[in-house]
Amino acid sequence: MSTPFKNIFHQLFLTPAILLTLVGCSTTPPSHSNSSTQRHIFILKSSGICGGCAEAVSKLLFTAGIQSQIIGPEQLKAAVQPQDMIIIGGTAEDNEDGELTLKQDLVKADAFDWLKQHIANGGRYVGICGGAYLPEKWIDEKGGERGLDIFPGEINNYSKTTAARMVKLKWGQPGQSRWVYFQDGPAFYPKEDSNISVLARFSKDRVAAAVIFPYGKGKLGLISPHFEADEGWLKADHLNDPDGLDYDWGISFIRQMLL
Numbered sequence: 001m002s003t004p005f006k007n008i009f010h011q012l013f014l015t016p017a018i019l020l021t022l023v024g025c026s027t028t029p030p031s032h033s034n035s036s037t038q039r040h041i042f043i044l045k046s047s048g049i050c051g052g053c054a055e056a057v058s059k060l061l062f063t064a065g066i067q068s069q070i071i072g073p074e075q076l077k078a079a080v081q082p083q084d085m086i087i088i089g090g091t092a093e094d095n096e097d098g099e100l101t102l103k104q105d106l107v108k109a110d111a112f113d114w115l116k117q118h119i120a121n122g123g124r125y126v127g128i129c130g131g132a133y134l135p136e137k138w139i140d141e142k143g144g145e146r147g148l149d150i151f152p153g154e155i156n157n158y159s160k161t162t163a164a165r166m167v168k169l170k171w172g173q174p175g176q177s178r179w180v181y182f183q184d185g186p187a188f189y190p191k192e193d194s195n196i197s198v199l200a201r202f203s204k205d206r207v208a209a210a211v212i213f214p215y216g217k218g219k220l221g222l223i224s225p226h227f228e229a230d231e232g233w234l235k236a237d238h239l240n241d242p243d244g245l246d247y248d249w250g251i252s253f254i255r256q257m258l259l
Helices: 008-013 053-063 073-079 095-108 112-120 231-236 247-258
Strands: 041-044 069-071 085-088 124-128 138-140 153-157 165-171 176-182 186-190 197-202 208-215 218-223
Touching: 041 053, 041 073, 053 069, 053 247, 069 073, 073 095, 073 112, 095 112, 095 138, 112 124, 112 218, 124 247, 165 208, 186 197, 197 247, 208 247, 218 247
Parallel strands: 041 069, 041 085, 085 124, 124 218
Antiparallel strands: 153 186, 165 176, 165 197, 186 208, 197 208, 208 218
């Protein structure tokens, strides 16, 4: 669910993402569309999102020529149009604490219930790691803290440890296996009769790791690991990716969500 502070100098000054983050405080949508869908992409940055995580997603998209804009929760309702995509990445704290902080950021901006309605009305939502927990029914059932309550099934922690590590993932059918960056991400257990497409599974036990499904007129895409992780992330956590970066998987996922 959470990711540590990600070498913000590397993310902001050594990568093309700076070109995008400089306009992140504007409430004006990007000037042109992605693909032919007329959907603009907004990446949430708030106190509940880990440092450098929004910038990492914008960098991934930038390498594929996909425009995006980093935006605060207080700007969402004014800037985002009904057909647009919102991406929420990893949270800044471990376990449900990060998800609670993220929810509080959205509630303070009167955008938590609005987000659910945005998806139902035809919008797109991509949740990565911490953001992928948000559509569950309960953030903290004992404390009475509900999630968006959208996912048709269960979302649970995949691992008991919160330490960053590499896990092996299988993408597609029959499936290409690859090592990917993972930290405290969820596992998805859809109901048998649900209309859910599983794009990736953990190789170890074939539990769903990346899914796409409809909600109302809209669509959600949830990803457990971090396809946006780059060399800076690996270096910060003393990890090695034996088969290289996973930008192509992340870009493929986003392109499917833009349809």
